[in-house]
Amino acid sequence: MRVDRERQLTSRIISSLLLSALFGCLCASLATAQNRATGSIKGKVRVESGGAGTKEGVKVVARQGDDDVAETTTNRKGEFVLGNLKPGVYAVVFRPGQGSVIIDNVEVQAGKTRSLRERTLPVDIGSIAFVRGSVFNAAGLSVAGARVELSRLEADGRARSIGGYVTNNLGEFAFRVPPTVAKYRVTVRNSGGGTPVSKDVEVDGAYVYRVALSLPAATSRAGQ
Numbered sequence: 001m002r003v004d005r006e007r008q009l010t011s012r013i014i015s016s017l018l019l020s021a022l023f024g025c026l027c028a029s030l031a032t033a034q035n036r037a038t039g040s041i042k043g044k045v046r047v048e049s050g051g052a053g054t055k056e057g058v059k060v061v062a063r064q065g066d067d068d069v070a071e072t073t074t075n076r077k078g079e080f081v082l083g084n085l086k087p088g089v090y091a092v093v094f095r096p097g098q099g100s101v102i103i104d105n106v107e108v109q110a111g112k113t114r115s116l117r118e119r120t121l122p123v124d125i126g127s128i129a130f131v132r133g134s135v136f137n138a139a140g141l142s143v144a145g146a147r148v149e150l151s152r153l154e155a156d157g158r159a160r161s162i163g164g165y166v167t168n169n170l171g172e173f174a175f176r177v178p179p180t181v182a183k184y185r186v187t188v189r190n191s192g193g194g195t196p197v198s199k200d201v202e203v204d205g206a207y208v209y210r211v212a213l214s215l216p217a218a219t220s221r222a223g224q
Contacts, residue, residue, distance in 0.1 A: 039108040040083040043116035045074060047096045058121070059095040062106075064088060078118075096121055101206055120208035130208045131175040131201055135167050135188050138217035142171025146215070147189040150175045152182055153200070159185055179206035188213045 041062060046055050055078030062070040062082045069090075070082045082092070087110045092103045101121055108114055131150065135143040146167045151159035162184070165173040177184065180203070187198040194216065201209050 036111045061093040063091045129179045133211035148173040
């Protein structure tokens with residue numbers, strides 16, 4: 001009798017373990033199926049604040065129509081993930097404080113993660129965009145006193161002058177432009193003469209756009 005009871009107890013324990021294992025496999029299968037049926041959006045942001053800028057705690061929302069369907073906040077590195085999103089097209093809304101920046105037409109596919117390029121959000125968010133940068137000489141040193149000009153490239157190919165800026169003692173410059181979609185050309189001219197150096201910048205919202213310009217050895221003049 002005692003042997004039979006022990007066998008029955010052992011059988012029950014084995015049955016319980018098998019059921020637990022089966023339940024675990026079922027849950028894992030359901031989770032995998034759910035992951036394959038949904039997608040996610042990930043990215044990284046920082047908020048311009050004079051110094052290195054803040055990264056943590058920026059509110060990020062995935063929106064469809066008038067509905068906020070997912071929400072998260074950035075971590076210490078400025079990274080975020082919006083998960084469990086049904087396939088479709090979303091708007092991603094960044095809310096670092098007052099105001100917001102919206103990226104439209106972000107498509108999510110089942111079983112995939114959509115990666116967004118890193119964004120720098122200005123302090124006066126939603127109202128203006130910044131084109132900022134630095135000028136260097138051939139040795140990689142910053143160039144002070146260099147003349148930097150900004151032009152807007154029109155649809156017909158013409159470059160319309162927006163304004164000029166003389167780099168500070170760190171070789172830096174900054175322009176404010178409307179946050180509407182447009183293409184700009186940044187050109188540096190050194191007082192020592194030589195061929196100008198240009199780079200094009202595409203503005204598509206109220207962000208900070210950075211550009212580095214390097215002068216050839218024949219025209220460079222180190223500021224520090």
